[in-house]
Amino acid sequence: MLITIEGIDGAGKSTLLASLKKELADCDPIFTREPGATWIGQVVRQAIAEEVDPVAEALLFVADHAMHCAAVIRPALDAGRLVISDRYTDSRFAYQQVTLRGHLQDPRRWLAALHEGWSIRPDLTFLLVLPVHRALERLDGENTREHFEREEVLTEVQAEYLARAGAEPSRFILVDAEEERGVIASFVAEEIRRVCELRGRYPRS
Numbered sequence: 001m002l003i004t005i006e007g008i009d010g011a012g013k014s015t016l017l018a019s020l021k022k023e024l025a026d027c028d029p030i031f032t033r034e035p036g037a038t039w040i041g042q043v044v045r046q047a048i049a050e051e052v053d054p055v056a057e058a059l060l061f062v063a064d065h066a067m068h069c070a071a072v073i074r075p076a077l078d079a080g081r082l083v084i085s086d087r088y089t090d091s092r093f094a095y096q097q098v099t100l101r102g103h104l105q106d107p108r109r110w111l112a113a114l115h116e117g118w119s120i121r122p123d124l125t126f127l128l129v130l131p132v133h134r135a136l137e138r139l140d141g142e143n144t145r146e147h148f149e150r151e152e153v154l155t156e157v158q159a160e161y162l163a164r165a166g167a168e169p170s171r172f173i174l175v176d177a178e179e180e181r182g183v184i185a186s187f188v189a190e191e192i193r194r195v196c197e198l199r200g201r202y203p204r205s
């Protein structure tokens with residue numbers, strides 16, 4: 001099973017992943033992330049810290065994803081492991097849909113074509129949802145110009161995420177990311193166990 005955790009910057013993905021490592025230890029999952037799980041991902045993480053052309057940036061994320069699928073996800077799934085990824089393809093469709101606007105006529109179609117034929121679809125996706133100003137308070141809490149620009153972008157990104165979730169309700173589970181950390185972790189761990197049990201996979205505590 002491939003499970004992905006998605007949400008805007010500051011939604012609490014890394015915090016949740018850290019808790020799931022303890023809550024799901026008996027399932028022995030493989031925890032991974034995009035970008036950054038492979039050496040290409042490390043290069044991409046460094047590259048996106050610089051000012052990058054949006055089309056080049058999108059291609060870097062796709063290169064990271066290709067290597068991630070080939071070197072981490074596919075081998076783990078073939079070995080019957082539970083895989084949990086901090087960000088995955090939905091990050092691309094949510095963020096690049098916004099960053100590529102004005103650069104390409106139809107970013108969604110372009111992205112879909114780039115993933116066609118090799119990308120691995122997640123079985124289940126948890127989308128952490130919270131008001132953008134709350135996420136930004138968690139990250140910087142400052143009223144700078146960058147803060148307001150980022151707020152605008154992340155508002156659009158979250159809208160893209162929600163549209164994707166609406167289009168694929170059987171894959172997405174929406175999580176109220178304003179809840180307390182422990183409540184979120186217990187809810188997500190329990191949902192993962194429930195779905196794994198339904199599919200006859202991995203132990204139940």
Ligand SMILES: Nc1ncnc2c1ncn2[C@@H]1O[C@H](COP(=O)(O)OP(=O)(O)OP(=O)(O)O)[C@@H](O)[C@H]1O
Pocket residue numbers: 007008009010011012013014015016138139177178179180181184
């Ligand atoms: N449920 C929560 N309630 C309050 N604060 C939280 C909660 N979850 C995470 N935080 C805090 O919010 C900040 C951002 O959390 P975290 O790094 O987990 O988010 P993220 O989604 O991984 O962000 P990014 O995508 O930017 O890496 C951290 O300071 C974290 O302690």
Ligand SMILES: Cc1cn([C@H]2C[C@H](O)[C@@H](COP(=O)(O)O)O2)c(=O)[nH]c1=O
Pocket residue numbers: 009034035048061087088089091092093095096
């Ligand atoms: C995979 C992926 C990521 N991004 C963006 C989203 C974030 O702003 C950064 C990654 O940093 P984080 O610490 O992991 O949150 O990159 C993106 O725009 N497109 C993608 O496909």
